[in-house]
Structures are given as structure tokens and as C-alpha cells.
Amino acid sequence: MRTIHKLGLIIGLGFAVGVAACASDSDDTDGTPNKGGTGGATGGSGGGKGGTGGGQTGGSGGGETGGSGGGETGGSGGGETGGSGGGETGGTGGGETGGTGGGETGGTGGGETGGTGGATGGTGGGTGGSGGGVVPCNGTIEQLRTEATGANKKPVDLEVCDVVVTYVLSTGYFIQKDPTGPAIQVFEGNSWTPNVAVGDVIDMRVTQVTHFNNQEEVSGHEPIVKKSSGTDITPLIQNLTVAPTEDYESELVKITGGTIVTLNGKDGTINYGTATNVVLRAESTGTLCVGAKFDLLAPVSQYQADHRLQSWALKDFSNIDTSGCATGTGKIPNVGDLIINEVMGNPPLDLEGDTNCDGTRDASKDDFVEIVNNTDEVLALGGITIADSEKVRFTFPTPTDLPARGVVVVYGGGEAKCTYPANVMTFISSGLALGPDTDSVKITRGDGTELASMTYSGTQNDRASWTRNPDLTGNFVLHNTLGALKFSPGTKNDGTPF
Numbered sequence: 001m002r003t004i005h006k007l008g009l010i011i012g013l014g015f016a017v018g019v020a021a022c023a024s025d026s027d028d029t030d031g032t033p034n035k036g037g038t039g040g041a042t043g044g045s046g047g048g049k050g051g052t053g054g055g056q057t058g059g060s061g062g063g064e065t066g067g068s069g070g071g072e073t074g075g076s077g078g079g080e081t082g083g084s085g086g087g088e089t090g091g092t093g094g095g096e097t098g099g100t101g102g103g104e105t106g107g108t109g110g111g112e113t114g115g116t117g118g119a120t121g122g123t124g125g126g127t128g129g130s131g132g133g134v135v136p137c138n139g140t141i142e143q144l145r146t147e148a149t150g151a152n153k154k155p156v157d158l159e160v161c162d163v164v165v166t167y168v169l170s171t172g173y174f175i176q177k178d179p180t181g182p183a184i185q186v187f188e189g190n191s192w193t194p195n196v197a198v199g200d201v202i203d204m205r206v207t208q209v210t211h212f213n214n215q216e217e218v219s220g221h222e223p224i225v226k227k228s229s230g231t232d233i234t235p236l237i238q239n240l241t242v243a244p245t246e247d248y249e250s251e252l253v254k255i256t257g258g259t260i261v262t263l264n265g266k267d268g269t270i271n272y273g274t275a276t277n278v279v280l281r282a283e284s285t286g287t288l289c290v291g292a293k294f295d296l297l298a299p300v301s302q303y304q305a306d307h308r309l310q311s312w313a314l315k316d317f318s319n320i321d322t323s324g325c326a327t328g329t330g331k332i333p334n335v336g337d338l339i340i341n342e343v344m345g346n347p348p349l350d351l352e353g354d355t356n357c358d359g360t361r362d363a364s365k366d367d368f369v370e371i372v373n374n375t376d377e378v379l380a381l382g383g384i385t386i387a388d389s390e391k392v393r394f395t396f397p398t399p400t401d402l403p404a405r406g407v408v409v410v411y412g413g414g415e416a417k418c419t420y421p422a423n424v425m426t427f428i429s430s431g432l433a434l435g436p437d438t439d440s441v442k443i444t445r446g447d448g449t450e451l452a453s454m455t456y457s458g459t460q461n462d463r464a465s466w467t468r469n470p471d472l473t474g475n476f477v478l479h480n481t482l483g484a485l486k487f488s489p490g491t492k493n494d495g496t497p498f
Helices: 002-024 141-150
Strands: 153-170 172-177 183-187 201-212 215-221 225-228 252-264 267-274 275-282 293-303 306-311 315-321 338-344 368-373 386-387 390-397 405-413 424-428 440-442 450-457 466-469 473-479
Touching: 141 153, 141 183, 141 201, 141 215, 153 293, 183 201, 183 293, 252 275, 267 473, 315 440, 338 450
Parallel strands: 183 215, 275 306, 405 424
Antiparallel strands: 153 172, 153 201, 172 183, 201 215, 201 225, 252 267, 252 293, 267 275, 293 306, 293 315, 338 368, 338 466, 368 405, 386 390, 386 440, 440 450, 466 473
């Protein structure tokens, strides 16, 4: 409405000027009566929609219509929206009314056609030219997680700003901004040298995200901008009393009064609050054992279908109380206390290979591992594992106490029906799966400490156990090289008690 009124005023003024001109110069000595001067209704140079450095609204020399010297009507420096020299009314000498020598009425020597300039505008115009650039802080952690869902190294261009590093591990770190999340893991790779610390506030332009075993991750980014260090992360820690879910993934949580339910190497289950049998993955468990109580500060992670608590450092655990550990009355073994003395991975054929005396020869059930207590103390075996070259095959139940100088034989299956000396204990596993020619055996404490190991290499035709010669201290040899016996579980090589 403002433009129409202004145009009417200008036309009126133009008409008045025209009448005055006619009254004073009706004969028109130059031979161009009633025409006007240089210019015209259409305007001068430029016009249109574009301009140098344009944008939809316009900056200097920009605007949806104007630039330097643009505009619906304007002259030098006009524009419908206007920047420098622009505007709905015009800038310097611009606008719908006209600029220097411009306008629908005309400029110097004007007339109906106009002067220099004109109704369409001067130099400049329109929709834009050079300009633009990277938009800062255009992303959120929530957007990163959304983009990463189901993705495999997906390219993105999102910058998150003022995010806080909450946890650092050897291959990356976690970032979070708000007390209740969301958060995301930043994966840097196995050769990464940490360049951030807990409490750093950073800006990060993310270039790639991925979905690894159902965990959303940042997998590529430009160099970070560290804005501050030493920020107190306490406001970002959530006290968790329920089982972790997708809503908590990558967020830093605290568990108070947790209890170890099961522990098998780095993997276990725990109870806390109202949650039961929550999966725990810990790179180091120290003195933790089944029945131990503890507090834990660590991120929630996802692996396949499990949302779990994941610790990469022993310092994540605090207030550890092992008084309730169900390890029995014995001493927790140290390196050298337990000796792997005999291993069977290739039982003889037919009933000769019935090592457990249950009346049946079965290659998967008649393999065994013989372990000897090499101390004068009772040893607590609860939580100790037996593994081959592939994985853990057996975990001793708790409590299990092995007498001083006692022997324990673990079979691959079946039933242990041999006649053993009094100091021998036997266990049946769900399968040791020892290789018939080459494999290894390792005994590991619940906290990850390797107590003993051995490796054997032979042929499938050997059909005898590997045993130390002499017992307890010697190297491993094939049992049938020592005499008639091809194995001797629970006894020395000659069949006598330890």
C-alpha cells in the first residue's frame, strides 16, 4: 500500500512538472516536444534479479530485486528490497521513484519516458551472485545419531558446538551436551593419540557417521576446536537404577551398590537398583568376583541386541567390597600356583580312548585338561576359566576349593567314572573342543590375570595326551613316549598319586 501511494504522488508531481514545462516551452525548439530527456520509463543499465554478492534478501548490493543500481524503478543504487543503495523506496538515488535522472517521470530533461535510469532499475538486480559459505553450528548430537542409524560410513556435514567430552578410551571418546543426553561415541581408531580429556568443551564439524554393531558413532570429522578444558561433568552424570535402554546409549551413568552376578573374563552380569542381570563389559575387573559389590561410572553402550554398561578402565569402579564373594574359603591363586600338567586333545580310537571311564569313547567328550595345585594351601577356583585358542570353554563354579597339592580334571563331556585318588576333583564341561593336532590351553583368573598356559603341536595319528615330563616341572611330551600308558588323568605319568 505504501508503494502505491508514493507512486501516485510521483505521477502527480510529474504531471505538474510536465504542465509547467509545456506552459514555458510549448514550441519545443529542439524538435522533440512532450518527450522527456535522457532515460525512460524502462530504466538504465542493469536491472533484473541478480547482483554482485546477492542473497534472497540482499546485503551490500543485494536483495531480491536490488543491488548496486537496481530496482523496480530505480537508478544508480536502487532495489525493491535494497541493501546499500536499495530498499523498497530506494537507496542512493534509487527506488521505485527513480534515481539520478531516473524514474517514471524522468530526470534531467525528463518526460514521460524518463531520464538516465528508468522504471526497471539500474546496475544490479536480483537473486544473488557470489556469497554463501559454511553454516556454523548447524547440527545437534540428536541429528548425528539419527543420521548414523543403520548407516555405514555415511557422509554428513553437521557441526556440533559446545559439546563436552565425558569419557576417553584408547580408540576415541564420548561427547554430550545436555544432562539427559543424547550422547554419541567418537571413534578415532586403534592408532589414535588422545588429544582430548574429560571436561574439554569442543566444536566439531562431523563429516561421517556409522552404525557399528548397533552403536551409533561419529567415524569422521574435521580437526576439532577446543574452546575450554576442565569443565565439571557432574551435571551430565545420570544415576541409573533401571536397566539401560536405547535412550541411554553413549550417556555417562553412575551405578551405586551394584553386585556381580556372573563373571567370565571381561564379561559378566550385574544387579543394581531395580535392574537385574544387566550385561557388564569391563576391560579390567581387578579384584571383582561373583558376589562383590561396587559403584561404577561408565557409559552405556550397545552391542548387537544388548544395551550394557561398558568400562575401559579399572578406575571406573569404586567402593569395591569383596567380602561377599562366593569364592570359597581358599586363597585366590596367583601366577605359578596352578600347573597345567596334562592335556588330551586326540583320544585313542575305540574304547581305548574312553578317558573318563563312562563306557563310551567320544572324541568330543574324552578330551581333558589336568590342573595341579602346586602349593600347600587350599586354592579358590571359583570364576577361573579354561580357554583354548578360540574362546573360553569352561568356568569353575563358585565356590570351588582345590585342596593343597590337589588335582582337578575337566573333561569335555560324558561322565567321570574312573577310580581317582582322594585328592582329585573332576568336572564335566559342555565341550572343551581341543584340537586333535594343534591347540593351546590357558587358565585365567576372573580379573583377567593369566595364571598358566601351554601350546601343543602334533599330528592326528598321535592318539595320546600331552604331559609334562617330569610331572609339574618338565616340558610337554606325548604320553606314549614314556611307556605303555597313553594318558593318566588325575595321576602322575606312571599312574601313581601326586
